[in-house]
Amino acid sequence: MTALCTTLPDNLRLLLVDDHRIFLDGLSLALSPLSQNLQIHTAHSAAEAEQCLRQHDYDLILLDLRLPDDPGIELLQRWLVRGENTPVAILSASDSALEAQAALAAGALGFIPKSSDGNALRQAVTRVLLGETLPAPSSSSPLTPRQLEILQLLAEGLPNKAISRELGLAEDTVKTHLKALFETFAVHTRTACVSAARQRGWL
Missing domain, CATH: 3.40.50.2300 (Response regulator)
Structure with a gap:
């Protein structure tokens, strides 16, 4: 050892x-x-x-x-x-x-x-x-932790209802976060959102 x-x-x-x-x-x-x-x-x-x-x-x-x-x-x-x-x-x-x-x-x-x-x-x-906190891999993402979670589930192909169940959120809250993600990436579809995130190295 x-x-x-x-x-x-x-x-x-x-x-x-x-x-x-x-x-x-x-x-x-x-x-x-x-x-x-x-x-x-x-x-x-x-x-x-x-x-x-x-x-x-x-x-x-x-x-x-x-x-x-x-x-x-x-x-x-x-x-x-x-x-x-x-x-x-x-x-x-x-x-x-x-x-x-x-x-x-x-x-x-x-x-x-x-x-x-x-x-x-x-x-x-x-x-x-031994008491250390391991640093996360570097990322220039401006997204909130909740948006990061939703983006990851979006990339896995989960619909809004499944995302809300997975994260314990109301479906309307998920939609609000998705709207913010779409605005961040200047896209209008879920597929385009995931694609844009991957292009920036955020997924």
Whole structure:
């Protein structure tokens, strides 16, 4: 193991929240060298994560953005409002700078792409455990965190109703944000909006 990880305590307890069980198995294996007595708990939904938090204290939570019952960012914000002080880093299949910025704006201490190799993953987790906030990839986007979230879901092809459900927003609120996005990119259609965002490197 690298010297970087020797500064961590021997006893660590992590909570990994992701609905893909095979990914969780691989993640647990990749993180196992972090400390001598590492305990890894897993949850496959927001509800399971909530139950784990009621039963245990954790040194770090690694949270997927896409959960079957609750968006990861909404879950994180709920924890912060409730006063949970466990550090949270976001895991995502997307390498999007916008998604990373939205996660950090919501209160995450780091954004770790699922495409990271084992060594990069361990280094990122170690830095968060040692109290660092991992910087988001650079982006010159002037969009708000909420607009970034909506833009990302727009790029995934979700209709307004699904976006409102995913983010816990009224459909009229989603439409208001979409109007602002269209004005920002000077476009009139959803496809053109996504295309313009990609051309600027914001997706």
